[in-house]
Amino acid sequence: MSERLASLLQDQASVGSGRDKFEVKKLDFFYDKFNALTDITVGIAEHAVTAFIGPSGCGKSTFLRCLNRMNDLIPGTRVEGQILLDGQEIHGPGVDPVDLRRRVGMIFQQPNPFPMSIYDNVAYGPRLHGMRKKSELDGIVEESLKRANLWKEVKDILGRGGLTLSGGQQQRLCIARVLAVEPDVLLMDEPCSAIDPTSVQKVEDLMAELKDRITIVIVTHNMQQAARVSDFTAFFLQEMAGEPAHLIEFERTAALFTSPKDKRTEDYITGRFG
Amino acid sequence: MANDADLTGHDAAPEMCADPSSAAAAPQPPKHSARRALTKITRGTYLKEAALKNLFLLCAFVAVAGVALIFIFVGIKGWPIFGKVGIFDFLGGATWFPTKGHFGILPLIINSLLAMTGALVLGGPLAVGTAVFLSEVASPRARALVRPAVELLAGIPSVVYGFFGLVLLRPIIADLFGGLGFGLLTVWLILAVMIVPTIATLTEDALNSVPEGIREASYSMGATKWQTIWRVLLPAAKIGIIDAIILGMGRAIGETMAVVMVAGNASVIPADVLKPFLTLTTVIVMDMPYASGDHRTALFGVAIILFVISMIFVAAIRVISRFGKRVG
Ligand SMILES: Nc1ncnc2c1ncn2[C@@H]1O[C@H](COP(=O)(O)OP(=O)(O)OP(=O)(O)O)[C@@H](O)[C@H]1O
Ligand SMILES: [Mg+2]
Numbered sequence: 001m002s003e004r005l006a007s008l009l010q011d012q013a014s015v016g017s018g019r020d021k022f023e024v025k026k027l028d029f030f031y032d033k034f035n036a037l038t039d040i041t042v043g044i045a046e047h048a049v050t051a052f053i054g055p056s057g058c059g060k061s062t063f064l065r066c067l068n069r070m071n072d073l074i075p076g077t078r079v080e081g082q083i084l085l086d087g088q089e090i091h092g093p094g095v096d097p098v099d100l101r102r103r104v105g106m107i108f109q110q111p112n113p114f115p116m117s118i119y120d121n122v123a124y125g126p127r128l129h130g131m132r133k134k135s136e137l138d139g140i141v142e143e144s145l146k147r148a149n150l151w152k153e154v155k156d157i158l159g160r161g162g163l164t165l166s167g168g169q170q171q172r173l174c175i176a177r178v179l180a181v182e183p184d185v186l187l188m189d190e191p192c193s194a195i196d197p198t199s200v201q202k203v204e205d206l207m208a209e210l211k212d213r214i215t216i217v218i219v220t221h222n223m224q225q226a227a228r229v230s231d232f233t234a235f236f237l238q239e240m241a242g243e244p245a246h247l248i249e250f251e252r253t254a255a256l257f258t259s260p261k262d263k264r265t266e267d268y269i270t271g272r273f274g
Numbered sequence: 275m276a277n278d279a280d281l282t283g284h285d286a287a288p289e290m291c292a293d294p295s296s297a298a299a300a301p302q303p304p305k306h307s308a309r310r311a312l313t314k315i316t317r318g319t320y321l322k323e324a325a326l327k328n329l330f331l332l333c334a335f336v337a338v339a340g341v342a343l344i345f346i347f348v349g350i351k352g353w354p355i356f357g358k359v360g361i362f363d364f365l366g367g368a369t370w371f372p373t374k375g376h377f378g379i380l381p382l383i384i385n386s387l388l389a390m391t392g393a394l395v396l397g398g399p400l401a402v403g404t405a406v407f408l409s410e411v412a413s414p415r416a417r418a419l420v421r422p423a424v425e426l427l428a429g430i431p432s433v434v435y436g437f438f439g440l441v442l443l444r445p446i447i448a449d450l451f452g453g454l455g456f457g458l459l460t461v462w463l464i465l466a467v468m469i470v471p472t473i474a475t476l477t478e479d480a481l482n483s484v485p486e487g488i489r490e491a492s493y494s495m496g497a498t499k500w501q502t503i504w505r506v507l508l509p510a511a512k513i514g515i516i517d518a519i520i521l522g523m524g525r526a527i528g529e530t531m532a533v534v535m536v537a538g539n540a541s542v543i544p545a546d547v548l549k550p551f552l553t554l555t556t557v558i559v560m561d562m563p564y565a566s567g568d569h570r571t572a573l574f575g576v577a578i579i580l581f582v583i584s585m586i587f588v589a590a591i592r593v594i595s596r597f598g599k600r601v602g
Contacts, residue, residue, distance in 0.1 A: 070494055101495065105495065106494035108491065112491040113491075114510065115488070124495065128495065178494075
């Protein structure tokens, strides 16, 4: 596997815009008393795909949800350290988490369309932000569905319930719904683990298309997927139950998969644990 | 009869199962005996299941028989009035003066609908608001305080509501607006509170059954809590909420004791919300003790109308739920 992978990865010479969208410095995260993540320092490259990998329970989702402050919704959570988005501290005074989440969209493991029509699902975000004109909404809905690789399948059934679609189509509908608010960043928490292979292919394709304009962070348990879609990879590990998880290694994906610097990374990607 | 058919159907089932399973087991002797033992247990269980099934069937039958008996009884007692007065004059007649031979219940119908509508307008939003608070807004501590309070409201006997309205609310309304305080306004306030637990509990259930992922999706798109509640959660729970409201309507229109104590009980359509009035339910309580002859029959006729109204509500809930499932 690694040879084909290496050749595949080698030609990604320069990636993204060359600057960091997120800068995370010395981040610690707590669920009440439980210190789930500690001392995370990492930069997320703009207009590139960054993958988070690591065994179950090592805090990948937790970290991802720090980036759009979704953890704020869980009572008792607490953050220490800094997270800068375009140089601005996202926990800073006066920063509205609602506005942050408009700029940093999220896709979940389980597709979660609203129980309303396909059209209304995609129009949800723009309507939230005050758009009312039918013609403008029509345009955005079509454009977003196209970018999410779903338009061809649903263009004649826009009035049908979003929940009547297949799981994979639902996930792409959720992607279209997020794209409709034009986020700068897309956080994807295992977006492909509950959907069919054809849809996985379509989602991976659209990630490649989107990264010209959007910064993508993806959590995945699938090493091949991480290798296929990402430019950078971060490996997280919680070495002992109850202890906080660390960021063990963060590298260009090619380098991390072909010549991991850390023994623990190597063990993980070669499938020796986790 | 249906029962018998079921029994024979089930009788055949174990034998049909036994055949293929022993055939499949034949090549593997060790497993064979294990399967035979299983078949035996199934026999015993089967008898128990059959007994239980019939027990539950009996329970269900009692409920159905109860409804049927009441309907037949009320129907037999009340039906003659339709022949006597004519169904249109009964339903559409503007004068209810039974001792003078006027059996028009239109004012009573209108009064009942007025009482229900006002209660719904006041109590519906209050109840849905309470449910949203409990399900989406309240801290665990606030919830632990409010939810039992709402449940307690449902447990208070309606005569206590009536008493409360009579001694506390009525004088206040009389002071504020003049008159005696018997009238629609007082009834609305009392009924509004009485329907809160019905609507609130069912609405809360409906909201709680909206998947968590949908809330997360909405918040993650930059929706505020208010927007999430208003644009996603309430629409998602809409069928359940409509059902809750219809049940609340049934509660309001069927309420008797609390209403009779504060309505003042005059058989006309009240000129304003402070004037006394009589409804479909309260007329029965007021008149039944002394009514005889056609008057008595007419009261049973009113009961038939109440029965039909309930049936309409139940049917509405069924239709709406089915429609909701189809739209999904
Ligand atoms: N709401 C919560 N409250 C308390 N602890 C939590 C909560 N959510 C997660 N945790 C704990 O935080 C740690 C990290 O969890 P997280 O879900 O981020 O892991 P993950 O890497 O995403 O795992 P997976 O790959 O299985 O999704 C785990 O030990 C988990 O038990
Ligand atoms: Mg996770």
